[in-house]
Amino acid sequence: MAVRVDTSDFDVSEEMARLTAQDTGIGGIAIFVGKVRDHASGQDLASMTLEHYPGMTEAELERIETEARKRFKLSASLIVHRVGTLKPGDNIVLVIACAPHRQDAIAASEFLMDYLKTRAPFWKKEALTNGEAHWVDARESDAGAAAAWHHKQTER
Amino acid sequence: MAVRVDTSDFDVSEEMARLTAQDTGIGGIAIFVGKVRDHASGQDLASMTLEHYPGMTEAELERIETEARKRFKLSASLIVHRVGTLKPGDNIVLVIACAPHRQDAIAASEFLMDYLKTRAPFWKKEALTNGEAHWVDARESDAGAAAAWHHKQTER
Amino acid sequence: MTKDAKGPEVTLRYFAWLREKTGTSEERMVLPPEVTTVSDLLRWQATRGHPFDIAFTKTETIRVALDHAHAKSGAPLAGVREIAFFPPVTGG
């Protein structure tokens, strides 16, 4: 289990190989990659700058991973989140969940993303091609997705 | 959108790069990789041989992709399934779904896997280290997962 | 029936343990005129003698595809050129 905050890009195959090396008990790997889109609220995007809270970011990502390990039977997992200034098409985030069974891997990767989006201290600032710049607003739907997991736990 | 049946291995980064090249409207990529596990029903696995129905496989995978495109807003997708004899730790299947939004990418990759497992004409034969060999039984849970999607459509 | 006694030739294909039990991966034949649906065909296979009688004993574990598409037991065979028999799929 590992978390990393990085200014440089990641290679999915490389990270996957590292996570699965020597563990032939893994049956399923679910991966999510988030990328910078070329537009934001109908405007053309020039770049996106990601700020984070060093120290808290790592602590929070580790808490999220620990929670995922409690809920799902995982063999290995990884969260990589980039910071700094990125361009459209650039990778932002990588989540990998490896498990003996497909269902655990898929559910864990969704859980990690939903929690990361609502709890990990990252902030996006978008610079548009028209010269304007603004901080991205948090989306209600993201908070809803994370809340649904909380609800799921309560139901059990 | 593409499907491929292959005896050789795939590289996830390479396939991802090909799918996302020149499309900076993609915001999320959900990937699933299925691998050969080192044991089966408590026995050590020596190898697994995948048979398929050439002609029908490609037709069925394309039908599954077409259905996914109807249900989710996708930018690109790929299904690669290996055939032949594989060893523990080897990759079996790759599903990639690229979409403007995370939710579509994740839901589509799950949908593609659930349908692939219940509809695409592949059969696994496991060879154990004790010399025995047997055809893998279809799992009830897989049929259930695919049926749940059908139910979801009906509900809408 | 007013149609010809001899229908068109069809290709029958067998996969996984059905291929192994029948000792056949592919055969071409003219089906008897009374065999008009998938369930007729499954019943008829069990009457062909060894090794088909054994392979087609438990037809509830056998799936059928007509011209590369999954078919239900009531599906008609008219006009079909390729029929495949196989166990429930286990890929992925």
Place this chain on the structure above:
Amino acid sequence: MTKDAKGPEVTLRYFAWLREKTGTSEERMVLPPEVTTVSDLLRWQATRGHPFDIAFTKTETIRVALDHAHAKSGAPLAGVREIAFFPPVTGG
């Protein structure tokens, strides 16, 4: 209260538009003794004068972390060494 008038020094950190609006990324200070919870602190920030008064007008859009962990408005500040202010997170 029987405790010392002067409490321990804490580090305050500001991120995203809170950093920009306050013109401050980090400061060290002793909080007034009456500021004992997160909500006390948010109210007190708005009384510090320009530019804090503007930055802390709409406190419902401000999140607070105590020693690197998310905190609710009623959370006590006793023993805390680092307090951070930021908008709802938007990573991923």
